Amino acid sequence: xxxxxxxxxxxxxxxxxxxxxxxxxxxxxxxxxxxxxxxxxxxxxxxxxxxxxxxxxxxxxxxxxxxxxxxxxxxxxxxxxxxxxxxxxxxxxxxxxxxxxxxxxxxxxxxxxxxxxxxxxxxxxxxxxxxxxxxxxxxxxxxxxxxxxxxxxxxxxxxxxxxxxxxxxxxxxxxxxxxxxxxxxxxxxxxxxxxxxxxxxxxxxxxxxxxxxxxxxxxxxxxxxxxxxxxxxxxxxxxxxxxxxxxxxxxxxxxxxxxxxxxxxxxxxxxxxxxxxxxxxxxxxxxxxxxxxxxxxxxxxxxxxxxxxxxxxxxxxxxxxxxxxxxxxxxxxxxxxxxxxxxxxxxxxxxxxxxxxxxxxxxxxxxxxxxxxxxxxxxxxxxxxxxxxxxxxxxxxxxxxxxxxxxxxxxxxxxxxxxxxxxxxxxxxxxxxxxxxxxxxxxxxxxxxxxxxxxxxxxxxxxxxxxxxxxxxxxxxxxxxxxxxxxxxxxxxxxxxxxxxxxxxxxxxxxxxxxxxxxxxxxxx
Numbered sequence: 001x002x003x004x005x006x007x008x009x010x011x012x013x014x015x016x017x018x019x020x021x022x023x024x025x026x027x028x029x030x031x032x033x034x035x036x037x038x039x040x041x042x043x044x045x046x047x048x049x050x051x052x053x054x055x056x057x058x059x060x061x062x063x064x065x066x067x068x069x070x071x072x073x074x075x076x077x078x079x080x081x082x083x084x085x086x087x088x089x090x091x092x093x094x095x096x097x098x099x100x101x102x103x104x105x106x107x108x109x110x111x112x113x114x115x116x117x118x119x120x121x122x123x124x125x126x127x128x129x130x131x132x133x134x135x136x137x138x139x140x141x142x143x144x145x146x147x148x149x150x151x152x153x154x155x156x157x158x159x160x161x162x163x164x165x166x167x168x169x170x171x172x173x174x175x176x177x178x179x180x181x182x183x184x185x186x187x188x189x190x191x192x193x194x195x196x197x198x199x200x201x202x203x204x205x206x207x208x209x210x211x212x213x214x215x216x217x218x219x220x221x222x223x224x225x226x227x228x229x230x231x232x233x234x235x236x237x238x239x240x241x242x243x244x245x246x247x248x249x250x251x252x253x254x255x256x257x258x259x260x261x262x263x264x265x266x267x268x269x270x271x272x273x274x275x276x277x278x279x280x281x282x283x284x285x286x287x288x289x290x291x292x293x294x295x296x297x298x299x300x301x302x303x304x305x306x307x308x309x310x311x312x313x314x315x316x317x318x319x320x321x322x323x324x325x326x327x328x329x330x331x332x333x334x335x336x337x338x339x340x341x342x343x344x345x346x347x348x349x350x351x352x353x354x355x356x357x358x359x360x361x362x363x364x365x366x367x368x369x370x371x372x373x374x375x376x377x378x379x380x381x382x383x384x385x386x387x388x389x390x391x392x393x394x395x396x397x398x399x400x401x402x403x404x405x406x407x408x409x410x411x412x413x414x415x416x417x418x419x420x421x422x423x424x425x426x427x428x429x430x431x432x433x434x435x436x437x438x439x440x441x442x443x444x445x446x447x448x449x450x451x452x453x454x455x456x457x458x459x460x461x462x463x464x465x466x467x468x469x470x471x472x473x474x475x476x477x478x479x480x481x482x483x484x485x486x487x488x489x490x491x492x493x494x495x496x497x498x499x500x501x502x503x504x505x506x507x508x509x510x511x512x513x514x515x516x517x518x519x520x521x522x523x524x525x
Contacts (some may be wrong), residue, residue: 079510080510082269087503097252101491132157134347192230358485
C-alpha cells in the first residue's frame, strides 16, 4: 500500500530530502546595486583581506608601540635614525666646506690677485717706459744718460712685462667655462700685444739719432691705449673675480649657518632621546644604569661638540679669510696699483710737456682715490692731509678722509696691522710732499734737476721715498695675507680632525644603543 501523505509529511518534517536547496536563478552582475562586471559590490571587501590587514596592523602596533618591547624597538630606531641624520649632515657640511676652501685657495683668491697684479704691472711697465725715455739721454748718442736710473728702469720694465704675461696666462686658465671673463681676457691679451708693439717702437725710435720726438709720439699712443682699454679691462677683471669670490663666500657662510642650526637640533634630540630611554629603562626594569646607553649618550655628546666645533670654526675662519684679511688685501693691492699709476703720471708729466695739465689732474685724481679729501687741490692737499690725519690719530672714527686707505683703516683686525697701516699713510704723505717739490723745480725751469729728483735713487729723492711707501704698503699687505693663509689652515685642520671624531662617535652611539637594548629585548622572547 502506498502512502503518499507520509512522504509529503516526511519532507516537511525535515527528512533527508529537506537538505536539497531550492535552486536560485542566476542574476546578472549588472543588476546588483553598486557592482560592476567581474567586481565585488562597492563597500564590500572579502572578509579574509580585512582580517589580514587588521592582523598586520596589530603586529606592527605590538612590535613598535602597544607593548614594552615594541616601544623599546621604536626608541632604538629613533636614536639610530637621529644619529644617521646627524652623520649625513656632517658629511654634507664637511664636503661642502672642503670644496669652498679648495675653490678659495685654488681659484677665487688667486685669480683675483692675478688680476690686481696685472693691473699693477701694466702701470709699472708704462712708468718704467717713461723712466727709460727720461733717463736715456740724447737719442742715439746716450749723452746725458742717468746710468743708474736707466739700468734700473730697464730691469723693472722686464720684470713687469714678465708679470703681465704670467698673469694673463693664469687668468686665461681660470676663466675657462666663463664666457664673459674669457672674452675680457682675450681682448686684454690682444690689446696688450698692440701696446707692446707701440712701446717697442717708442724705445726703438729713442735709440736712433733725433728720434726722441717720435718716441714721445709712440709712447703717447701706447699710454692712451693703456688708459682707454687695458687698465679698465684689468680693473674689470679684478671686480668680476672679486664678485665671484664674494658670492661663494655669502653662499658658503649661509649654508654653514643653516647646518649649525640643524646639527644643534639633531644633536639635542639625539641626546634627549638617549637620556629619556635610560630613565624609562631604569624605572621599568628597576635598574639604575644601562652601560650601553650611558656610553652611547657620551658618544653622542662628543659627536655634538665636535660637530659644533667643526661648523663654528669654519664659519668664523671664512669670515676672517674674506672680510678681515682678503678685503684688506684687495684694498691694499688696488692702492698699490693706483700708486704706481700716480708715480707714472709724474714721469709722463716730465716726458710730455704738451700734456702736463692732463697728467697733473690725473695725479690729483689718483691721490683722492688713495686718500680722498673733499675740495683739496694740489696746492692745498698737503695741509688738508696733515690736518685730517692728525684728527684721525686722535679719534679713529673721524671721517675727514676717504679712499682705499680709509677702507683699510676701517678694517683693522690683526695685531700690528694698525701700526703698519699708519706707517703706510705717513710714507704716502712724504711722497706727496715730494711731488710738490718736483713740480716747483719744473716750474722754476730746473727740468734736469726735477728729473733726477723724480726718477733718481739717492736716499733723498722722490723715487726713494716712493720705494719706502711701497715697502710699508707691502708690510701691511703681508700681515693680512698671512692671516688669510692661517684662516684657511685652521678651517682645513678643523675638517681634518673634528669631522672623523664626530663621525666615529655617531657610529659608536648608534651601535651602543643597539647593544644596550639587546639584552632587555631578549628578556621578552
